[in-house]
Each structure stands twice: as C-alpha cells, then as structure tokens.
Amino acid sequence: MAEMMGVVAPSPEAGSKPAQILEAAGKLFLENGYGAVSMDAVAKTANVSKATLYAHFRSKDELFAAMVACECRNQMGTLSCEQVSRLDVADALRLIGRRFMLMLLSSKALAAYRVVVAEAHRFPELARAFYESGPAHSHAQMAAYLRDVDRRGVLRIPDADLAAEQFFGLLKVQIHTRFILCIDPQLPESEIERVVNAAVDLFTKGYAPDPR
Amino acid sequence: MAEMMGVVAPSPEAGSKPAQILEAAGKLFLENGYGAVSMDAVAKTANVSKATLYAHFRSKDELFAAMVACECRNQMGTLSCEQVSRLDVADALRLIGRRFMLMLLSSKALAAYRVVVAEAHRFPELARAFYESGPAHSHAQMAAYLRDVDRRGVLRIPDADLAAEQFFGLLKVQIHTRFILCIDPQLPESEIERVVNAAVDLFTKGYAPDPR
DNA sequence: GTCTATATACAGATAGAC
DNA sequence: GTCTATCTGTATATAGAC
Numbered sequence: 001m002a003e004m005m006g007v008v009a010p011s012p013e014a015g016s017k018p019a020q021i022l023e024a025a026g027k028l029f030l031e032n033g034y035g036a037v038s039m040d041a042v043a044k045t046a047n048v049s050k051a052t053l054y055a056h057f058r059s060k061d062e063l064f065a066a067m068v069a070c071e072c073r074n075q076m077g078t079l080s081c082e083q084v085s086r087l088d089v090a091d092a093l094r095l096i097g098r099r100f101m102l103m104l105l106s107s108k109a110l111a112a113y114r115v116v117v118a119e120a121h122r123f124p125e126l127a128r129a130f131y132e133s134g135p136a137h138s139h140a141q142m143a144a145y146l147r148d149v150d151r152r153g154v155l156r157i158p159d160a161d162l163a164a165e166q167f168f169g170l171l172k173v174q175i176h177t178r179f180i181l182c183i184d185p186q187l188p189e190s191e192i193e194r195v196v197n198a199a200v201d202l203f204t205k206g207y208a209p210d211p212r
Numbered sequence: 213m214a215e216m217m218g219v220v221a222p223s224p225e226a227g228s229k230p231a232q233i234l235e236a237a238g239k240l241f242l243e244n245g246y247g248a249v250s251m252d253a254v255a256k257t258a259n260v261s262k263a264t265l266y267a268h269f270r271s272k273d274e275l276f277a278a279m280v281a282c283e284c285r286n287q288m289g290t291l292s293c294e295q296v297s298r299l300d301v302a303d304a305l306r307l308i309g310r311r312f313m314l315m316l317l318s319s320k321a322l323a324a325y326r327v328v329v330a331e332a333h334r335f336p337e338l339a340r341a342f343y344e345s346g347p348a349h350s351h352a353q354m355a356a357y358l359r360d361v362d363r364r365g366v367l368r369i370p371d372a373d374l375a376a377e378q379f380f381g382l383l384k385v386q387i388h389t390r391f392i393l394c395i396d397p398q399l400p401e402s403e404i405e406r407v408v409n410a411a412v413d414l415f416t417k418g419y420a421p422d423p424r
Numbered sequence: 425g426t427c428t429a430t431a432t433a434c435a436g437a438t439a440g441a442c
Numbered sequence: 443g444t445c446t447a448t449c450t451g452t453a454t455a456t457a458g459a460c
Contacts, residue, residue, distance in 0.1 A: 017425085033330060035247025038453060049427050054455065056425095118245060118330030120394045127393040135389055162410055165385035172384070173377035177347055181339040182332045198374055206418035229443085251436060261445050266437065268443095 011073065018056045020046045025067040030111035034064055034119050064119070065126050071112050072133045075103075084145065089154045090200055096145075097171050097196040100138065104172065105179055105187060109134075113180065139164050156209040163207065170199035223285065230268045232258045237279040242323035246276055246331050276331070277338050283324050284345045287315075296357065301366045302412055308357075309383050309408040312350065316384065317391055317399060321346075325392065351376050368421040375419065382411035 012018035024046035028037045039060055043050040057063040084092045103109055112130070120127040142164035150157040157163045173195060178184045224230035236258035240249045251272055255262040269275040296304045315321055324342070332339040354376035362369040369375045385407060390396045 032333070033247070035245070036334070039455080040453080050454090051428085051456080052426055060454070114329055114332065117326055117392055120326065120392065121244065122248070124394050128395060131390070131393050131395050135386060139386060159410070162385075162407070166382050166410065166414060169381035169383070169385040170378050171381070173374075173381045174347060174351060178343070180329055180332065181343050182336050183340055183343050195374070198371070198378065202378060202414070202418035205420075206414035208417075250434080252434085262436090263438075263446085264444055272436070 011070065017046075017048060017052060021048060021053055021056060021063070022067055022070050024048075025063055026071055029064060029067055029115055030071070030108065033115055034060075039063075061123075065123065068112065068116060068126055068130060071108065072130060075109060075112070075134070085148065089149055090204055092145075093167070093200045093203065094196055096142070097167075097199055098192065100168065100171055101175075101192050101196060104176060110179055139168070142167060153209065155204065155207040157207050163203075167199065167203055170202060171195065223282065229258075229260060229264060233260060233265055233268060233275070234279055234282050236260075237275050238283055241276060241279055241327055242283070242320065245327055246272075251275075273335075277335065280324065280328060280338055280342060283320065284342060287321060287324070287346070297360065301361055302416055304357075305379070305412045305415065306408055308354070309379075309411055310404065312380065312383055313387075313404050313408060316388060322391055351380070354379060365421065367416065367419040369419050375415075379411065379415055382414060383407065 012022065021042065024042050025037075028041055028045060039050060039053060042063070043053045046053070053063075057066060084095060087095065112134075116123075116127055116130045139161075143160045146155075146157050146160040146163050146167075149155050150160060175184070175187065175191075175195065179187075224234065233254065237249075237254050240253055240257060251262060251265060254275070255265045258265070265275075269278060296307060299307065324346075328335075328339055328342045351373075355372045358367075358369050358372040358375050358379075361367050362372060387396070387399065387403075387407065391399075
C-alpha cells in the first residue's frame with residue numbers, strides 16, 4: 001500500500017478502461033467516502049466487469065489512492081500568481097483571496113478534503129501527498145508573493161510563511177468548516193466578497209509599515 | 213435515524229452497561245472511523261455481548277450518533293470567558309488563543325472532527341449538532357467578548373461576528389489542517405506561543421481604533 | 425483483456441435459553 | 443437484561459471460459 005504512493009502513476013489515456021474506472025471511482029468515492037463504496041458499484045458505474053477492475057488495480061486501497069492522486073492533478077494550478085504582481089497590493093490580495101475561496105469551496109475540493117480526512121489514519125502517505133500538492137502548494141506561492149511585497153516595502157512582513165498562513169486563515173474562517181460539515185448549502189457571491197474584503201483590510205492594516 | 217437526533221439522550225449512569233458501551237464506541241469510532249469499526253468490536257471492547265449492545269442501541273447508526281453527542285457533552289465549557297474580561301485585551305486574547313489551540317489540537321477534538329466530517333453526508337443532523345455545540349458555541353462566546361471590547365473603545369470592531377471568526381482563523385492557520393491530516397505528530401509549546409502571539413499582534417493592530 | 429460465476433469472509437442484526 | 447449461537451446479506455477478491 002505504501003509502496004505505490006511514492007511512485008506517481010502516469011495518467012491513463014482518456015477513454016481507456018483505466019480512465020473510465022478512475023472517473024467512476026472519483027465520482028463515487030468523493031460523494032460517498034471510502035467505506036460506503038463497493039468495488040461492485042465502481043465496476044458498474046464504469047461499465048466494466050469487476051474482474052477488469054481488478055486487472056488494473058490490485059485492491060480497493062490502490063484504487064482509492066490512485067483516484068486521489070488523479071483528482072489532485074486535476075485541481076492544480078488554480079492559484080497562479082503571475083499577473084498578480086503588477087496590481088496594487090490590496091487588489092492583488094483581493095484577487096488571490098477570491099480565487100482561493102472559489103477553489104476551497106468547490107464541491108470537488110470539499111469532497112476530496114472529506115475523504116482524505118476520513119482516511120488520514122489508514123492512509124497517512126495519501127494524506128501527506130494531498131497536503132503537499134494542495135494546501136502546502138498554495139501556501140508556498142503565497143509566501144513567495146508576500147516576500148516580494150515585503151521587499152518592495154509596501155507591507156512590513158517579518159515572517160512571510162506565517163503571514164501566508166494567516167491570510168488563508170482569515171479567508172477560511174468558519175465558512176470552510178460550515179461547508180465541510182454540510183451546514184451551508186451554497187454561498188452567495190456577496191458573502192465571499194464580504195469575507196475577502198474583511199481579510200484584506202485586516203491584513204493590510206495589521207502589516208502596514210510603521211509610520212515613522 | 214434523524215428522529216433521535218433532536219431528542220438528546222440522557223447521559224447513562226457511570227459504570228452501567230450503556231456507559232461501558234458508549235465508552236468503547238467512543239474509543240473505537242474516534243480512532244478508526246465509522247466504517248472500519250464493527251459492532252462485534254464494540255461489544256468485545258465493552259465486555260458485553262452483541263445482543264446486549266443491540267438491547268441498548270437499536271443500530272450502529274444510533275450508537276454512532278449517541279457516541280458523538282456524548283463526546284460533545286464531555287468537551288464543552290473549555291473556553292469560559294469569565295475572568296478574561298478583567299485582563300488587558302492583548303493578554304486576554306493570548307489567553308483565549310492558547311486555550312483555543314489546546315482544545316482544537318487535543319486528540320479527542322481532532323478525532324471527533326475527523327469522524328463527523330467523514331460522515332457529514334450521511335448524518336447531516338449529526339454534523340449540525342456537532343457544529344452547534346462546538347465551533348458555533350466558541351464563536352458566540354468570542355463575538356460577545358469582542359462586542360464588549362468594542363463598547364469599551366479599546367478596539368474598533370464594526371462586525372464582532374466576523375472578527376471572532378477571523379481571530380479563530382488566525383489561530384487555526386495551517387496547523388489545524390496539518391494535524392487533521394496527521395502530518396504533524398505533536399506540536400511544541402513554543403510553536404503554539406508563536407502562532408498565538410502573531411495572531412494577537414495582527415488582530416490588535418488591524419482593529420486598532422483610528423488615531424485621530 | 426474482458427467477461428460470468430463463485431469462493432470466502434465478515435458485517436449487521438436476531439432467536440431463544442437463562 | 444444478558445448471554446451463546448446463528449441467520450442473512452453483502453463485501454472483497456478470484457477462477458476459468460472466451
């Protein structure tokens with residue numbers, strides 16, 4: 001189980017049986033969790049026999065891991081910070097914030113978070129891989145941006161890594177928890193705006209250079 | 213399933229069979245999640261026959277719900293804000309922050325969060341009950357405190373509810389995610405201190421009254 | 425590689441004696 | 443109320459034909 005986690009399996013060519021299976025697995029696992037999904041259900045959804053399924057994935061564990069890896073690949077690059085660097089800092093933070101919120105609260109990201117959290121004990125390597133390619137990835141980009149902002153003297157940020165975490169923390173607030181727990185059905189655009197603006201205001205004021 | 217969720221079952225008297233069962237269920241479910249725990253295992257751990265188990269809890273679902281409710285009861289009141297109001301605001305926030313972190317990162321709270329998240333789809337009422345007696349409860353206390361702070365003019369907080377969320381967001385940062393995903397094994401006291409101090413600094417500076 | 429059919433194991437839940 | 447023993451369904455995984 002732990003062995004194949006390091007070796008990132010290549011993405012199967014679209015339309016092939018493995019691709020069908022992974023797609024079905026993604027749909028089912030993300031919606032229902034690991035325990036509640038049977039291999040029968042995966043085979044049926046993928047329009048494939050169970051034997052074929054086992055020909056491509058040696059076990060349910062391996063299929064689950066492959067599916068999470070696949071979903072992680074598909075979610076990447078949502079937070080590219082290229083054109084951001086030419087904007088005013090507050091505007092840039094608002095843009096980053098809005099993007100981050102949309103990504104964070106997308107049903108795919110929420111579902112992936114749920115299943116990985118649920119199985120973190122049994123699949124620690126999987127949880128780590130998810131963390132690296134998700135939260136840690138965004139965090140690193142953000143920290144790099146904030147180091148640049150500090151260098152330009154627009155804000156005074158002594159610890160960019162911590163500040164990056166703080167900024168994302170200000171965005172997630174309770175909303176993330178509420179979505180994860182299925183308390184809120186959907187979020188109005190205005191609410192996102194409100195939270196993002198409040199986060200940017202607090203952040204820029206809190207990290208403003210001393211006026212002397 | 214949804215029916216008994218509203219009716220909060222009374223806590224069984226200590227030492228009784230139901231109490232033994234709930235204790236065993238807590239230990240097993242919190243450690244392994246809903247799907248991976250069998251009723252056999254619960255019965256065995258509780259030193260009780262399976263028939264006795266079913267005499268007290270009609271189904272696995274009902275046992276799971278009762279166990280979460282029980283754990284929620286046992287975790288409450290960790291954040292009382294009474295003596296806090298006499299402290300300097302920054303000291304008070306540091307105290308609240310440290311307490312919040314210890315509670316948030318306790319193995320019990322993390323385990324409860326994991327299992328509730330994992331089953332939020334199938335047990336929405338349970339997730340809501342957890343949210344109300346956990347995050348929402350702390351949030352309400354914090355918002356009340358911040359309203360008082362605003363009234364006294366020490367800080368200028370236009371939206372205490374949002375500010376309360378922001379403060380907790382600044383505390384959770386990535387640490388919570390890292391613990392939930394079992395990335396970090398344990399947190400040194402100094403790291404808690406660092407995060408709490410940074411949160412309080414940013415919060416107090418960002419919500420400082422305008423100097424005019 | 426892909427299928428149908430099946431082996432094997434274990435889960436949740438219950439019957440019936442005490 | 444509590445136990446031992448068991449029913450019944452369903453899950454993972456495989457055997458063997460095409």
